[in-house]
Amino acid sequence: MDVKSSLDSAQALYDAGDYAAALPLFEEAGQAFPLDADLAYNLGNCYTRLGEFGEARLYFERALLLDPNNADAEHNLQWVGMRLSDAVVEPTDSLFQWLGSTFRTVATSESWLMILALALAITVGLLAVRRWWKADLNWRWPFTSTVISVVLAGVYWTSLPKSDAVVVTSKNSYGYSEPSPSSKRILLLSEGSAARLRKSSEGWFFLELGDGRVAWFETAQWGRVLPPESTLP
Amino acid sequence: MPRRQKERKRVVKKIGKYLMFGVALLWTTITFGQDGTLTAKCSRTTVGLNEQFRITFSTDRRGGNIEPPAMNDFLIVGGPFQSQQTQIINGNISFQQEVSYQLVAKSEGTFKIGPATLKTRQGSLESNALTITVKAGAVRENPLAQQAKDGFQVDILTSKKEVYVGEPFVMLLRAYWTKPVRNLNIIQTPNFEGVLQNQLDLQERERREVIDGKSVIVLDFDKKLLTPTQPGTLGGQELKLSGQVQVPTGRRDFFNMPEVTYINQVATAKIPAVKIKPLPSPKPAGFSGAVGELNLTRDLSRTSVSGDESITLKIKISGTGNFNTISVPELVPPQGFDIYDPKFNEKINYTTSGVSGYKELEYLLIPQFKGDFIVPEMRWTYFNTKTGSYEELVLAEETVEVLSGAEAPSSGAVNGPVVKREVQDIDSDIRYLHSVEEPRGKSKGILFAGLLAVAVAVMWLLQGVRFGGKAPSKQATWQREKKKVMAAFSSGADNRYGILFNCLESQLLSQGLDKEHIKLATLQQTFGEERGAQLHGLLERCQMAEYAPGAVGDDQWFMDEFKTVWEWM
Numbered sequence: 001m002d003v004k005s006s007l008d009s010a011q012a013l014y015d016a017g018d019y020a021a022a023l024p025l026f027e028e029a030g031q032a033f034p035l036d037a038d039l040a041y042n043l044g045n046c047y048t049r050l051g052e053f054g055e056a057r058l059y060f061e062r063a064l065l066l067d068p069n070n071a072d073a074e075h076n077l078q079w080v081g082m083r084l085s086d087a088v089v090e091p092t093d094s095l096f097q098w099l100g101s102t103f104r105t106v107a108t109s110e111s112w113l114m115i116l117a118l119a120l121a122i123t124v125g126l127l128a129v130r131r132w133w134k135a136d137l138n139w140r141w142p143f144t145s146t147v148i149s150v151v152l153a154g155v156y157w158t159s160l161p162k163s164d165a166v167v168v169t170s171k172n173s174y175g176y177s178e179p180s181p182s183s184k185r186i187l188l189l190s191e192g193s194a195a196r197l198r199k200s201s202e203g204w205f206f207l208e209l210g211d212g213r214v215a216w217f218e219t220a221q222w223g224r225v226l227p228p229e230s231t232l233p
Numbered sequence: 234m235p236r237r238q239k240e241r242k243r244v245v246k247k248i249g250k251y252l253m254f255g256v257a258l259l260w261t262t263i264t265f266g267q268d269g270t271l272t273a274k275c276s277r278t279t280v281g282l283n284e285q286f287r288i289t290f291s292t293d294r295r296g297g298n299i300e301p302p303a304m305n306d307f308l309i310v311g312g313p314f315q316s317q318q319t320q321i322i323n324g325n326i327s328f329q330q331e332v333s334y335q336l337v338a339k340s341e342g343t344f345k346i347g348p349a350t351l352k353t354r355q356g357s358l359e360s361n362a363l364t365i366t367v368k369a370g371a372v373r374e375n376p377l378a379q380q381a382k383d384g385f386q387v388d389i390l391t392s393k394k395e396v397y398v399g400e401p402f403v404m405l406l407r408a409y410w411t412k413p414v415r416n417l418n419i420i421q422t423p424n425f426e427g428v429l430q431n432q433l434d435l436q437e438r439e440r441r442e443v444i445d446g447k448s449v450i451v452l453d454f455d456k457k458l459l460t461p462t463q464p465g466t467l468g469g470q471e472l473k474l475s476g477q478v479q480v481p482t483g484r485r486d487f488f489n490m491p492e493v494t495y496i497n498q499v500a501t502a503k504i505p506a507v508k509i510k511p512l513p514s515p516k517p518a519g520f521s522g523a524v525g526e527l528n529l530t531r532d533l534s535r536t537s538v539s540g541d542e543s544i545t546l547k548i549k550i551s552g553t554g555n556f557n558t559i560s561v562p563e564l565v566p567p568q569g570f571d572i573y574d575p576k577f578n579e580k581i582n583y584t585t586s587g588v589s590g591y592k593e594l595e596y597l598l599i600p601q602f603k604g605d606f607i608v609p610e611m612r613w614t615y616f617n618t619k620t621g622s623y624e625e626l627v628l629a630e631e632t633v634e635v636l637s638g639a640e641a642p643s644s645g646a647v648n649g650p651v652v653k654r655e656v657q658d659i660d661s662d663i664r665y666l667h668s669v670e671e672p673r674g675k676s677k678g679i680l681f682a683g684l685l686a687v688a689v690a691v692m693w694l695l696q697g698v699r700f701g702g703k704a705p706s707k708q709a710t711w712q713r714e715k716k717k718v719m720a721a722f723s724s725g726a727d728n729r730y731g732i733l734f735n736c737l738e739s740q741l742l743s744q745g746l747d748k749e750h751i752k753l754a755t756l757q758q759t760f761g762e763e764r765g766a767q768l769h770g771l772l773e774r775c776q777m778a779e780y781a782p783g784a785v786g787d788d789q790w791f792m793d794e795f796k797t798v799w800e801w802m
Contacts, residue, residue, distance in 0.1 A: 007669050014666060033672035042666045072664040079663050113678045120685035127692035136709040139696070146689060153686070172607055174565070182518035188565050188609035 003029055010042075019049040030059075034227050035161070037067035044073065048080055054169040054191035056080045058223040061194075065161050065225060068105045084192035091165070091196040091210040096158065103159035112159050116152040123149055164197045165225040166205060173222065175215025179204035187215045197224070269294030271351045271358040279366045282341055284378075285310055285475070285497040289333040290349040290360055297353035299332045306344040307365075308420045310475045310499065311335030337420065337475070337499045338367035381478035381496035384412030389423065389472055389504045391459075397510050398464055399524035400618055401555045401588050403433070406455035406472055408500065411447060413479040415495070422455065423470030423504050431458040431557050433583045458583055460555055461509040468506035475499045512616055517623050521562065523615035525554015525588075529562070529626040531611065533633070540637040544570075544598040546608070551591035554615070556581045561594045562613045569606040569635065571599040600635040607632055714739065715799055722788050730782070733795060734775040737768070740802055760801070768798050 010025035023046045030039050044059035057080050063073035093101065103112065126142035168189050175187030179201050187209075189195070195207035198214065205222055208214045269292060276287040290299050301313070312334035320327045338344070344367065349360040385408070392403040408417065433456040442451045461467070477495040484492045512524070527550055534545040550561055556579070566572055573596065581590035600606075611628040714736045721729040741751060746759065751772065757765030771794045774786060 003672055004670070007672075011666055011668070029669075029672060033674050036669065036673040038667035038669045039672055042669065045663060045666055048663050072667065076663040110673075110676050110678060113676060113682055117678060117682045117685055120682060120689055124685060124688045124692055127689065127696060131692065131695050136712055142693075142696075146693070149686070149689065153682075156682075172609075174609065180518060184519055185565050185609065185612065188567060188607065190568055190607060193568070 003032065007039075014042075014046065014049075019046050022046055023050065034062075035066060037063045037070055037073070040066065041070060041073045041076070044076060044080075048076065052169075053080045053084050054167060054171075055223065057084065057192045057194075058167040058169060058225060061165065061167065061225045065101075065163050066104075067108070068101050080192070084190070090194050091208065097162060100158045100160065100162060103155055104161070107159075109156065109159045109161070112152065112156040116149060116156050119145060119149040119152050161226055163224075163226040166195055166197050166207060166222045167225060168193045168221060169223040170221040173217050175207070175213075175217055177215070179206070179216040181218075183216075187213065189217075269355075269358060271299070271349060271360040273346070273349055273360040273363050275346075275363050275365060278364065279368065280338060282338060282367060282369045283473075283499045283501055285335050285337050285499060286365075287333055287335055288346065288363065289331055291329060291331040292351050292358065293327065293329055294351065294353060294355070294358065295328055295330075296355075297351050299330065300350045300352070301332065301334065302347035302349055302362075304334070304336065304346055306340070306342075307336040307338055307346075308473065309334055310337050310418065310420055310497070335497065337473070338365070341367050341369055343367070377480045377482070377494065377496055378498075380412070380480040381498040382500075384480065385410045385414050385476055385478045385498050385500050387472055387474045387500040387502045389502050391505060391507055393507065394505065395508045395510065396461060397524055397616065397618055398461055398512055399522065399555050399558070399616070401458050401460040401525075401557060402507065403583055403588070404457045404459050404504070405453055407451060407453050408474055408476075409442075409444065409449045409451045410476075410478070411449050414476040414498075415479070417452075417454075417474060417476045419454070420473040420475050420499065421471055423472055425459065425467060425470065427461060427463040427465065428467070429460040429462060429558070431460070432456075433458055456583070458557060458588060460557060464509050464511040466506055466508050468504055470504050472502045472504070473499055474501075513622070517614050517625070519612065519625075520614045520616070520623065521559060523550070523554055523559040523613075524618060525552060525615070526617060526619050527552040527554045527615050529611075529613045529628065531608075531628045531631075533608065533631060535633075536631060537634040537636065538600055540600050540603060540635055542600070544600070544633065546596040546598055547593055548596075548611070549591055549593040550613075553589040554618075556588050556590055556592060559592070559615075561592050562611060563594070564596055565609040565611060567598070567606055567608045567633070569600060569602050569604065571601055573597045573599075598633075600633075603635050603637055605632050605634050711740070711799075718795060719792065722792050725788070729788070730775045730778040730791070733791060734772060734779070737772060737775070737795075737798070737802075740799075744802075764798075764801060767794070768802075771795065771798055 006025050007029055010022045010029070013019075013022035013025070023043075026039065026043045026046050030036075030043050033039055040059045041063040044056045044063060047053070047056035047059060057077065060073050060077035060080060063070050064077065067073070107115075123142055123145040126137070126145055130137040130139070130142060168191050170191065172188055172190045173193075174185045175189065177184040177186050195209050195217075197205055198208050199206045200219065201216075203219050205217050205219050206214065207217055207222075271290065271292040271294070273288065273290050275289075280286045288304075290301065292299060312332075314331075314333045314335075316331045318329045318331075332349075344365050346363040346365065348362050351358040351360075387406070387408045390405040390407060393400075396402050404423070406422065408414075435453060435456040437452065437454055439450050439452045442449055444451075459467075476498055478498045479493050480496055482492045482494050486492050530547075530549045530551070532545075532547040532549070535542075538544055546564065548561055548564060550556075550559065561577075564572070564575070575594040575596045578593040578595060579591065581588060581592075608631040610630045612625055613628075614623055614625045616622070617624045718729075718733050718736050721732045726732070738748065738751070741747075744759070746755065751769075753765065753769045755765075756769050759765065760768060771791075774791070778786075778791070
């Protein structure tokens with residue numbers, strides 16, 4: 001079954017209220033296309049219907065990360081947030097992440113890439129004309145277009161979705177002082193709590209909460225808002 | 234001789250006599266003062282091990298202080314006792330100063346007490362040294378001393394004979410006597426290494442008890458909590474307590490009352506052996522360091538509250554163990570509550586049977602949001618001395634239901650100000666699915682853009698451009714110069730002849746002909762006779778036209794000539 005028909009089936013099952021059957025189909029597509037904002041949004045919806053609000057939040061966050069203009073994802077994220085008991089201080093975005101989100105609000109990363117490609121093509125054209133047809137063409141024209149291309153490349157790179165945010169997907173997750181279940185428990189976070197990933201070690205995440213508290217958590221109880229393999233183009 | 238003079242002479246003689254007497258007295262004092270001795274004497278030179286004896290240092294020299302020698306082999310039970318005495322008998326003045334100590338030997342053997350010293354302005358004196366022999370059985374056969382010994386004893390009591398490292402036990406120092414005792418003085422207390430000692434409160438009060446059928450007075454005078462920090466065996470350390478025991482002499486006084494006397498007595502006792510066992514290895518991860526028979530409890534005042542009520546949560550360690558070193562495990566903070574700094578409560582009893590009581594942290598939780606919140610599971614590991622093994626106590630998760638209050642925001646802050654959502658704007662349900670026509674995968678456009686970037690770099694390399702502001706090539710420069718001249722003539726600019734001249738001059742300069750070489754012969758040599766003459770003529774006319782425009786030909790002629798010359802140049 002191709003992706004399109006699989007997604008159609010998933011939607012039909014969702015419409016019929018069989019969310020449990022629709023979920024694996026959406027998940028399969030989601031794993032194949034982790035950067036699709038609408039797929040992430042649909043997965044969030046599916047998890048919401050199944051009452052798994054931690055997972056739902058994870059996918060709505062992902063949908064918003066990939067497409068900050070996704071108003072439905074924002075609405076559903078708020079809807080889910082009201083049903084979660086978590087209330088930890090959440091980490092704020094860095095300046096770089098905020099810039100990226102702003103650029104994505106203006107245009108998608110792909111759009112920025114197309115604009116960059118256009119600028120590069122214009123630069124190549126100008127340089128070719130100057131080289132072979134019109135030698136007296138002022139060098140400032142291709143130089144300016146080159147500078148614009150470099151700036152656009154920076155904008156494109158910044159606009160690529162990047163996130164070290166993680167969300168509790170199990171009912172709750174204990175924070176330990178060391179990456180070992182026998183070490184001291186120092187925190188308890190409930191489903192849907194978010195934190196920033198600082199480092200990871202076999203089966204363990206070292207996370208930082210928004211208020212600066214840090215602890216080791218078991219990886220299995222958490223989900224990354226953006227899978228690590230999808231951060232680079 | 235007049236009477237007045239005689240009277241004066243008599244007075245002078247009298248003063249002279251007194252003066253001489255004073256000088257003689259001073260001389261005598263100084264002379265005798267410089268002699269003087271310092272002697273040391275001992276009440277007995279052979280003493281019993283726990284028998285008190287007196288050592289006295291005396292001198293007849295005035296001034297200065299007697300410095301006693303080191304007496305490291307002896308315990309100073311009493312002293313220094315100082316006395317001074319001045320006697321005048323038949324005009325003879327004598328002086329005596331004494332310092333004495335009451336001593337008890339620490340061990341058997343023969344010991345030397347060095348000389349004491351006395352330093353005054355007249356010089357220093359040294360006493361004789363003393364040699365004391367200490368023998369265990371050398372106590373004098375004195376029935377009164379034996380009575381004193383029997384009537385005054387001390388003891389060291391420990392709450393346990395075998396403990397683990399970290400397991401505390403109590404040591405009690407006790408004196409008891411059957412005969413009245415006065416002037417009690419602690420000479421030596423047991424001292425330990427590798428043991429934490431905590432002084433315990435003790436009411437020093439004499440009480441009467443019956444021991445072995447005898448009525449005795451008991452006094453507990455010191456109580457310590459000992460916590461061993463390393464394995465081994467305690468024992469052997471001594472307690473020494475001195476006192477004056479009242480014993481009857483067997484005689485009666487004038488009123489037929491029995492006479493008594495006070496005998497100095499030192500009572501000694503050794504601490505009974507206490508075995509300190511190591512904790513079993515390996516110690517489990519998360520071991521709290523607590524040792525004993527302990528229990529951990531958590532008490533929630535309520536599990537269902539409305540938003541404006543508070544909850545009291547108590548975490549308590551109770552039982553018997555090393556309360557002086559353990560601390561109550563802190564609460565893993567539950568979400569959804571304001572948690573205030575805990576109040577600490579403790580009640581610890583130190584008895585000869587061990588250390589028992591409790592330590593408790595009392596938290597006040599104020600719900601922030603409506604919903605069900607989990608009070609986290611807690612684990613605490615301690616060493617149980619009863620079972621001889623480590624035990625992990627687990628307090629299971631508990632759920633607290635908050636019946637009213639604000640909805641919990643997913644991006645709010647529990648410990649800071651709560652960010653309330655505009656919940657009115659949120660529909661009662663989530664929004665519908667988005668249709669996905671073609672899922673978006675990783676973009677291939679980056680390859681295309683990358684190729685273009687490489688192409689840009691290559692193209693720049695092919696330009697061979699200089700960025701100094703000059704024309705990129707001679708040809709382009711010449712073209713621009715030609716355009717400039719044509720534009721000047723087309724617009725009829727005032728300086729058009731100058732522009733033309735400069736253009737030709739810069740062209741010649743680029744061919745190696747500077748101003749000085751722009752002569753007919755040079756130009757003909759360079760470009761040929763005809764062309765050289767044509768160029769020279771054009772340059773000449775340009776210079777002339779600058780001063781008399783129109784007199785040397787019209788603009789069209791100049792433009793035609795320039796084009797011709799420019800072509801072959």
